[in-house]
Amino acid sequence: MKPNAVRQCAELALKDLRLELRAREVGLVIAPFGAVALLLIPMAVDASTALLRQLGPGMYWVVVLLFGVLVAVRDTAVEAPEQHAVLRLLGVEPAVLQMGRALANFVLVLLFELLLLPVSIALYDPDLTGWPWLLLALPLTAGGLALLGTIANSLARGLTGRSTIGPLMVVPIAVPLLLAAVQSTRAAGLGRAPWPWLLLIAVVDVAALLLLVLTAHHQEETA
Amino acid sequence: MKPNAVRQCAELALKDLRLELRAREVGLVIAPFGAVALLLIPMAVDASTALLRQLGPGMYWVVVLLFGVLVAVRDTAVEAPEQHAVLRLLGVEPAVLQMGRALANFVLVLLFELLLLPVSIALYDPDLTGWPWLLLALPLTAGGLALLGTIANSLARGLTGRSTIGPLMVVPIAVPLLLAAVQSTRAAGLGRAPWPWLLLIAVVDVAALLLLVLTAHHQEETA
Amino acid sequence: MKPFGRVLPAVAGGVLVVALVAAFLAPADRLQGDLQRLMYVHVPAAWVAYLSFALTLVGSVLWLWRKEPRYDRLAASSAEGGVFFTGLALVLGSVWGKPVWGVWWTWDPRLVTTAVMFFVYLGYLALRRATADPLARARRSAVFGIVAFVQVPVVHMSVVWWRTLHQPPTVLKPGEPSIEHTMLAALLLSVLAFTSLFAVALRARMRIAALEDAVEERMRTAERALAGAAIAAPRTEGVRTDV
Amino acid sequence: MASAPSARPVDAVVELSGVSVDVEGAPVLRDLDLTVRRGETLGVRGANGSGKSTLLSVVATLRPVRTGTGSVLGKSFGDSAIHDVRPRIALVGHAAALYQNLTLRENLRFLAHLTGRPDRAADDALDAVGLAGVADRTASRCSQGMLRRADLARVLLSEPELLLLDEVHSGLDAASVGLVAGLIDGVRRRGGASMVVSHDQQRLTAETDRVVEIVRGAAVPERCA
Amino acid sequence: MASAPSARPVDAVVELSGVSVDVEGAPVLRDLDLTVRRGETLGVRGANGSGKSTLLSVVATLRPVRTGTGSVLGKSFGDSAIHDVRPRIALVGHAAALYQNLTLRENLRFLAHLTGRPDRAADDALDAVGLAGVADRTASRCSQGMLRRADLARVLLSEPELLLLDEVHSGLDAASVGLVAGLIDGVRRRGGASMVVSHDQQRLTAETDRVVEIVRGAAVPERCA
């Protein structure tokens, strides 16, 4: 009678996505905010078109990182104490609970990346050589951010200042992701295959995944 | 028996600052987040030291704007519907309520600017010619951000996704502030007196102030 | 209980003296001259920071496994030490960088990742501060203590992964260390000195933490007023005196 | 307690006629007439979701009406002078209106300062509801009933002429349910009026002068008390 | 209702002995002993802030104890097998555990799906508490009593063996207070046990087999019912 873990995970993610659809934090708010950030930087630094073309990919990834983290720790991703109590009493495995949240985060961060992509291309007019590598780099990075954001969310649960202490913990740890993503884009732009960088991102993803699953039990107990 | 408007305004601001002191969102969390952002951007765009020295002031102001807005719309700045009902029933003038909030925001944004200043100087090593002008530029910009943030907060009241819809509304309006602040720093760096730019910031401030006071009544009623 | 003990500080003091002597006796660098002697404080500071974060990791894992408070104290005390030594390495590196590179700070991956490591563990300490319940605090910071440790290999490998200005690994690398032997000896001595200083401080901090916990525990087991005891019945009569 | 004292009993404190109210576009109250006189205590009953809480927020001048006219404490809706009577109204809703990160004392003193009352008034109010001993606990660390009591202390502090209570008995322990009756009495003595929403039939008949029931969006009087 | 049916009355569903509980470092319960047997309904009273809600969360295995031992549904605290009994426990607290932006139907179906129940079960539960007509309203647009009822529907859905109710009568209208008694009866018939926290002395004596009072952090039996 009890549904299997995959089914439960999907149900949990679906719930998060539905909540997000109602609040539209990511689509209507965080993504435009990220776009505005991309727009403001060239204005503030007063850079030439050539310089902008060079800065473009880096800026894109910085904004993805900073605001992608905001996506992962958005308000609707957090349960009230009562809701959390109900989830704990349901008998769903902690690892499944965490994976459900991470899955929803992944979808949203990826969506956010895709929304920002045309904006950054339009604003910075970067060199697009090697763009197919993005098809790998984008989901890998989104996965890492989503997983780290999920961990941060459950560590910051119930603390005052949650919405900001979460990002503070994730952003620095996500730095290797940022650096590797930037380098992979750069390598791809130079016509080289960015395998080492993608591998680095994948390693971070796998490490975060293992940590999430292995510590899930402890994270759910922190009430 | 009824205290005067200034006293009330101070009481309201004090309450906000006290809440902030308890949650320590700005000091412990938003400011480090801003510092990390300052640290990451150069890393991602892989710029030379000379280029960075040139980008420095612009980056400082972009981060002040983006995260200063987060300061103004932080969680502790928002009343629950019940708290708002109580404030409305107290008989305090709506304009006074709004000014109290703006005052607290001003203090916090200024604090945030001051915290980031040494970080950006240490990291970007910018040319410091004309720095005394900052003594004017910093509070003027903080005032503008605080006022706009207050307006955004009350417009977004009760909407889901508040913490992010607020920034979205403020950031575009704050663009003139950003440009003027950047230009004033640049002019000061060239040894010129940046009066026109400071005047522009002051005009934005006054306009925001008037908007806040004149629409305060309507804003308090949107519940 | 003496927080510092007696033997360990004496040993540490001895090692420190020897290391100082060695640092001044070691030959000056051909290019940098005496400036290079900053290495004997900069490098040990960085390595001891690694060591302390590794101890935080160990403490965190052990706590999750055994749930004994002393492992939590180990993790917390050692993270504090790590933040201090990371800060020290940053400051000393800057001081060294100004004459050598001409700037206090530059966009070198080693520098940035070190600074980021500093922030990560500041976040660790902030998380501890923000959590009031001892059990929840230990649990959460243990999880974060594990997550945070990924920074250490990143900092170490940053010079290899990204082309860089900063010194690549000269000692901790496969094969023969690429450094003169007297310098290496002096460096190792100063590392030993820093490590023993750290050991003294760590033990003191852990003992203080244990005392704090004991005080807290005694306060608990003592007849403390219950949270509910301070709530009185309302003075309903007082409200309607003249009815 | 069932007979109102004769303090100017003809003055209507609340007067609603033909009032319809929508909440975010959904009709909740329809063609509702209601009068509450000085010195009177009106009980309000009704099924869940019938619109009792909505009615109280309308009477508190916090929610606009779609059609119909009304006046509260002598000022009619739509008149901008209605804001002047607000400080004389107190509303205690389902959830406590306290700042989670302020202590109970700070919460009460904040309100006292804004209305020009001394610190003592706030402390006395907390004392009267039995919370003097925990005045330095932040609201986030208080139990449900403690929060309710602190919310009632707010009423003691503001000495309203129109008191609106929305199921405030819930959460109060046996020793403090009397608080509510005391507050109502205080208002009555000051010549004001109260509206008390509750699902507890017995309590309503005991503590109020008459009871109306909200049925299909309108106020239907129950057998006269 | 005052005499427990003899369904295996010796099995203890809840057994606490010498339990002390701290909440964020503050002592709340101290040296508390409590036994609840199968088929039994225990009433819990106590002053505001005495620790009733804390006790329920401990019994629900959601909060650790500082000292003392205890077992729930046969598994003792500290044993990792305690997690297996959790699905057989239902807790209804002061605030409803619903997602504000999901409709009532979505809320209930979400829980149904996670525990492998069909959609119908969720809809039936909503129907049983009288909310079938407003099942498509989001929780944020429901009144206090509607939320309470939806929370009770959750209990109907999960068919627990140990039911923990924290002042659930509050907010329910006259027509639906019977719901609570129905839920308790259902649990009793399944051979489970209930703990009911309330400040309403009459209701407690009517609906429970015996009542304990939380006094100075411990459970003191009231005159045997």
Ligand code: HEM
């Ligand atoms: C703010 C500036 C600096 C920071 C944050 C910094 C950081 C670090 C760190 C974290 C390590 C330990 C690396 C490891 O073994 O994994 C290290 C080692 C070292 N640093 Fe720096 N450093 C800075 C400036 C400098 C400067 C200016 C020099 C000299 C030109 C320098 C020379 C060295 C050397 C020789 C080592 C030992 C390398 C090895 O054997 O691995 N550092 N530094």
Ligand SMILES: Nc1ncnc2c1ncn2[C@@H]1O[C@H](COP(=O)(O)OP(=O)(O)OP(=O)(O)O)[C@@H](O)[C@H]1O
């Ligand atoms: N974080 C905390 N720090 C200190 N005391 C706390 C904290 N959280 C709760 N308390 C205290 O614990 C006590 C028990 O709270 P609990 O909610 O269990 O009471 P209760 O019996 O349910 O009261 P009520 O009848 O008002 O619902 C209260 O006195 C409360 O102030």
Ligand SMILES: Nc1ncnc2c1ncn2[C@@H]1O[C@H](COP(=O)(O)OP(=O)(O)OP(=O)(O)O)[C@@H](O)[C@H]1O
């Ligand atoms: N935003 C909204 N959209 C649609 N309907 C709403 C909205 N807000 C409230 N309602 C409906 O308005 C009605 C009245 O709500 P109200 O809170 O006034 O009821 P109540 O009589 O106080 O009920 P209770 O006894 O449960 O507290 C409810 O049916 C509720 O669902």
Ligand SMILES: [Mg+2]
């Ligand atoms: Mg209501």
Ligand SMILES: [Mg+2]
């Ligand atoms: Mg309670």
